[in-house]
Amino acid sequence: MMDVGRHPKINLLAYSEIEEITGYIGNFHVKVRKKARYVDEKACTACDECVKVCPVVMPDEHQLGLSTRKAIYMPFAQAVPASYLINMEDCLGNNPIACDKCAEVCDPKCIDFDQQDEFVEFDVGVAIVATGMYVCDPTILDEYRYTKYENVITSWEFEILTGPGYVTKGELLRPTDRKPPKNIAFIQCVGSRSEKRGNPYCSNICCMNTVKDTLFLKEHHPEIDCSVFYMDIRSFGKGYEELYKRSKAVGVKYIRGIPGDIVEDPKTKNLIVTVENTTTGKIEKHEFEMVVLSIGVIPRPETEQIQRALTLSKAPCGFLMETHYQLDPIDSPTGGVFLAGCCESPKDIKSSVIQASGAASRAETLLTTGKVKVEAITSTIIPDMCKACGICADACPYGSITVDRKAKTPAVVVEAACKGCGTCGAECRFDAIEMKHFTDRQIMAMIDAMFEEKPEEKICIFACNWCSYGGADLAGLSRMQYPPNGRIIRTMCSGRVDEKFIWHAFKKGAPVVLVSGCHFADCHYINANRWTQKRIEGMWNKLERKGIRPKRLQLEWISAAEAVKWTKVMHAVEDLRKTVTKEEIEETKKILSDKKKG
Amino acid sequence: MAEEVTFKCLRCGYEFKGTYDRKVPEERECPKCGSNSIRPLPKKKEK
Ligand code: SF4
Ligand code: SF4
Ligand code: SF4
Ligand SMILES: [Zn+2]
Numbered sequence: 198m199m200d201v202g203r204h205p206k207i208n209l210l211a212y213s214e215i216e217e218i219t220g221y222i223g224n225f226h227v228k229v230r231k232k233a234r235y236v237d238e239k240a241c242t243a244c245d246e247c248v249k250v251c252p253v254v255m256p257d258e259h260q261l262g263l264s265t266r267k268a269i270y271m272p273f274a275q276a277v278p279a280s281y282l283i284n285m286e287d288c289l290g291n292n293p294i295a296c297d298k299c300a301e302v303c304d305p306k307c308i309d310f311d312q313q314d315e316f317v318e319f320d321v322g323v324a325i326v327a328t329g330m331y332v333c334d335p336t337i338l339d340e341y342r343y344t345k346y347e348n349v350i351t352s353w354e355f356e357i358l359t360g361p362g363y364v365t366k367g368e369l370l371r372p373t374d375r376k377p378p379k380n381i382a383f384i385q386c387v388g389s390r391s392e393k394r395g396n397p398y399c400s401n402i403c404c405m406n407t408v409k410d411t412l413f414l415k416e417h418h419p420e421i422d423c424s425v426f427y428m429d430i431r432s433f434g435k436g437y438e439e440l441y442k443r444s445k446a447v448g449v450k451y452i453r454g455i456p457g458d459i460v461e462d463p464k465t466k467n468l469i470v471t472v473e474n475t476t477t478g479k480i481e482k483h484e485f486e487m488v489v490l491s492i493g494v495i496p497r498p499e500t501e502q503i504q505r506a507l508t509l510s511k512a513p514c515g516f517l518m519e520t521h522y523q524l525d526p527i528d529s530p531t532g533g534v535f536l537a538g539c540c541e542s543p544k545d546i547k548s549s550v551i552q553a554s555g556a557a558s559r560a561e562t563l564l565t566t567g568k569v570k571v572e573a574i575t576s577t578i579i580p581d582m583c584k585a586c587g588i589c590a591d592a593c594p595y596g597s598i599t600v601d602r603k604a605k606t607p608a609v610v611v612e613a614a615c616k617g618c619g620t621c622g623a624e625c626r627f628d629a630i631e632m633k634h635f636t637d638r639q640i641m642a643m644i645d646a647m648f649e650e651k652p653e654e655k656i657c658i659f660a661c662n663w664c665s666y667g668g669a670d671l672a673g674l675s676r677m678q679y680p681p682n683g684r685i686i687r688t689m690c691s692g693r694v695d696e697k698f699i700w701h702a703f704k705k706g707a708p709v710v711l712v713s714g715c716h717f718a719d720c721h722y723i724n725a726n727r728w729t730q731k732r733i734e735g736m737w738n739k740l741e742r743k744g745i746r747p748k749r750l751q752l753e754w755i756s757a758a759e760a761v762k763w764t765k766v767m768h769a770v771e772d773l774r775k776t777v778t779k780e781e782i783e784e785t786k787k788i789l790s791d792k793k794k795g
Numbered sequence: 796m797a798e799e800v801t802f803k804c805l806r807c808g809y810e811f812k813g814t815y816d817r818k819v820p821e822e823r824e825c826p827k828c829g830s831n832s833i834r835p836l837p838k839k840k841e842k
Contacts, residue, residue: 717822727820734817737805737834748805751832754822762829769806769830 202277210317211278214499218506221597221614222533222569223322231315235288236269237307238280243271247281247299247308255287260357264364269299269308283308323533323560326503326517327553330494330539333388337395341384341490346461347372348468352383352406352491359413369418371487373466378486380422381414382470383407384456389493390428398514400493401543404431407491408441411449424450424483426472434545452481459488494543507534508596510723516542518718527555530723531595532569532614535559574617574634574689576610582629583607589621589630592692594723618722619693623732635688637695644702647684652706653779656683656770659694660755661726664715667757672764679767682774683711690714692725696736699750704789708777711751711770719756726754745785749777800838806830 201207210229217228247269256262259273268287271279289296300308335343335351343349348371350358361367371378385403388395404427411423430451432441445451456472462484470483496515504511509529510518517540520528527535535556538549563569576598578589585605590598597614598621600606608629610621622630622637631637647655660666666687672679688694691714702710712733714726730752737747751773753766797816803809804825811826815835823833 717820730820730822731817734820734835738837747834748832751805751830753831765829769828773806 198275198277209277211276212272212282213317215503215506216316218324218503220320221595221611222531222563223613225321225324225533227319227321227324229317229319231317233285233312233314234280234282235285235308235310235312236281236283237305237309238278240305240307241280242305243279243281244304246302246304250298250302252296252298253287253289255284260363261354263354263357322564323535324507325535325537325553325556325560326500326507326509326529326540327537327556328497328500328503328540330543331497333395333400333493333495335387335490335492338387338490340458341387341456341488342459342461343490346459346466346468346488348378348461348466348486349459349488349490351387352403352410352489355410355489359410367417369414369421371466377418378421380424380485381487381489382468382483382485383410383423383425383489383491384470385425385427385430385491386455387490387492388495396493396495396514398543399431401431402545403491403493405434405437405440405545407489408432408437408444410489411444412440412447415444415447415449419447422450423448424452424485426452426454426456426470428453428455434547452476452483454481494539496540500540507531508594508723509534510594510720512542513718514542516540518723527552527559530616530721532616533563569613571612572615572617574619574632575612575615576617576619576621577631577633578608578610579629579631580607582627584627584629586626588624588626592620592624592725592728594618594620594725616722618690618725619688620690620722620725620728623693623695624728632693635693637697640686640688640695640698641701643686644698644705644707647686648702648705648707653708653777653782654682654774655707656709656711656774657702657707658683658685658711658770659691659698659713660685660687661691661714661721662687662689663721664719664757665691665713665753665755665763668713668755668759668763671757672760672767675760677760677764679764680771682771683767690720690722690725691729692722694729694732696732699736700789703745703749703785706782706786707749708774708782709749709751709770711753711766713753713755713766716754716756743788745788746781748773749785800835802833803836804828804830805832805834810836 202209213229213231216230218225220226248267251267251269253268254265257264257266269281269283271281332353341349357363359367359369389400407425414421414423430441432438452474453476454472454474456470458471460469468485468488472481474481508531512518517536519526519536519541520530529536537553537556585600585602587600587602589608590600595614595616597611598608600608619632622632660669691712694712699710714729720726733752736750740747751770755762797814800815801810802813807828809825809827824831
């Protein structure tokens with residue numbers, strides 16, 4: 198961090214928040230709120246004189262309240278810039294100045310009670326998101342009574358209690374009697390790998406963190422007896438299995454089973470842990486002087502703000518979504534925005550460094566090239582038809598359309614940011630959007646051709662390029678057998694499937710129409726398929742109102758790997774097709790060509 | 796705003812209750828047949 202702070206080409210904005218990011222790849226405009234520190238960071242020599250005289254003592258947030266700080270303080274020992282700041286909520290007051298002690302002793306005169314938040318604006322070509330992670334709330338597992346028993350601590354607190362910056366200078370003392378514990382237990386997966394409480398995912402780092410903690414303890418306090426309760430130790434990665442073995446070799450006991458209960462002995466303050474040892478199949482009770490809850494990780498709450506500003510998407514686990522988890526794990530779906538570290542998924546330091554280096558070089562490549570390849574498939578507005586309703590701008594997952602609703606000026610597409618999903622085209626009710634490739638005319642012509650002969654035998658299928666079409670392809674390659682009645686129209690995204698395509702298919706005699714796309718978590722265009730779902734839900738109601746069976750319009754989310762699902766769906770829609778008689782098809786055609794009803 | 800609705804699977808016909816917010820689309824799956832053609836039935840249509 199020191200290197201970053203000193204680098205002539207890096208402008209570090211610490212103690213700042215992103216207010217707004219607008220623009221697109223190569224042309225982002227960023228507005229940052231630089232919060233008032235009330236201390237001139239350039240003049241501050243970090244002499245610590247102010248801290249000595251400040252009368253206000255507060256819990257130190259950085260040390261999780263296990264230590265204290267003053268109203269004027271350095272956020273943490275290695276902070277860059279190495280400058281103090283005043284927390285005005287804690288300070289005895291600057292209006293009127295009630296104390297002023299820090300200003301009196303400050304030689305370089307850097308205390309400025311009148312300082313205001315400052316707004317800094319600048320343009321950048323690319324952005325790297327590295328908002329990091331936070332930890333799970335241990336109280337969700339109330340059987341561990343984290344808030345009740347002082348000797349139950351979290352792994353984060355353990356880190357602080359054994360760190361050199363803490364008041365005990367790295368000496369592990371148990372909270373109730375300030376004596377080194379004789380034995381200690383670690384409980385794994387607190388807040389992780391649970392569908393019901395906490396998060397369903399594995400937090401990735403807690404197993405190895407515990408292995409590291411046990412080795413640290415055994416090295417500094419070989420007399421402390423350590424036990425680890427676990428489901429399975431996930432020590433994947435270079436050198437990790439060796440560390441785990443070393444931990445076992447130095448006497449750390451690994452007990453397979455997650456405790457169901459912790460009860461404190463009121464006299465000794467020792468903790469009785471009840472666990473089903475899944476190796477022996479027996480219920481056991483163990484007594485410990487301290488218990489460490491190995492808490493899982495979650496995305497930082499502030500990530501949401503950045504996510505909105507950069508139109509990024511979140512995976513169901515809450516971490517930011519990469520373009521492709523295997524093939525494009527650094528790029529975000531928004532052009533010119535890259536992801537580094539735990540904002541994308543829980544990961545260890547090594548993986549974070551790898552991803553950050555990758556993100557830096559992806560950014561560097563773009564900046565030095567100075568050019569971006571735009572998609573061949575983009576949308577174009579027909580200004581004369583546009584009513585400036587703004588629906589397209591709301592629908593675009595990339596924020597690539599701007600509309601001035603008040604001035605009623607036609608919408609404008611930023612081609613460099615458009616990815617060509619076609620959702621805007623499908624949502625525009627005034628036919629004011631034309632796609633380059635996959636045009637309305639092309640798709641309508643495909644439907645016409647499809648139903649020229651024996652329409653009653655055919656199923657009109659819309660499949661998105663990235664997932665469902667891939668699923669169909671894989672089913673074919675895997676020689677899976679399914680009815681051949683489906684006729685596929687490929688669109689880049691299911692978001693492109695305009696209502697009018699579906700109506701047209703029914704008018705032409707389609708017994709069944711299937712719209713298929715990526716699962717929500719996999720949408721290649723961030724969240725364009727949410728618009729598909731809304732559209733189809735609306736169409737089910739319209740179909741019913743018109744007297745057409747809603748089930749003749751089917752919706753399925755099928756990934757490129759789900760050849761089996763594709764096959765199953767094909768059988769299901771074929772079964773459905775068989776229930777649609779020629780008379781029903783003729784009736785539908787009549788309803789839809791009747792001007793009043795259709 | 797989220798409301799309690801009846802969902803109907805348009806593949807197998809199975810009906811089940813759940814919360815629905817028109818503005819927040821969710822991926823839904825029929826607990827019986829696994830289909831994603833899950834229609835939130837309009838309120839007045841409920842018996
Ligand atoms: S003015 Fe505020 S920050 Fe300065 S010494 Fe007094 S209480 Fe502390
Ligand atoms: S949805 Fe269509 S009419 Fe509305 S602003 Fe966009 S292009 Fe114009
Ligand atoms: S095609 Fe998709 S990405 Fe392009 S402007 Fe329309 S909605 Fe946005
Ligand atoms: Zn079903």
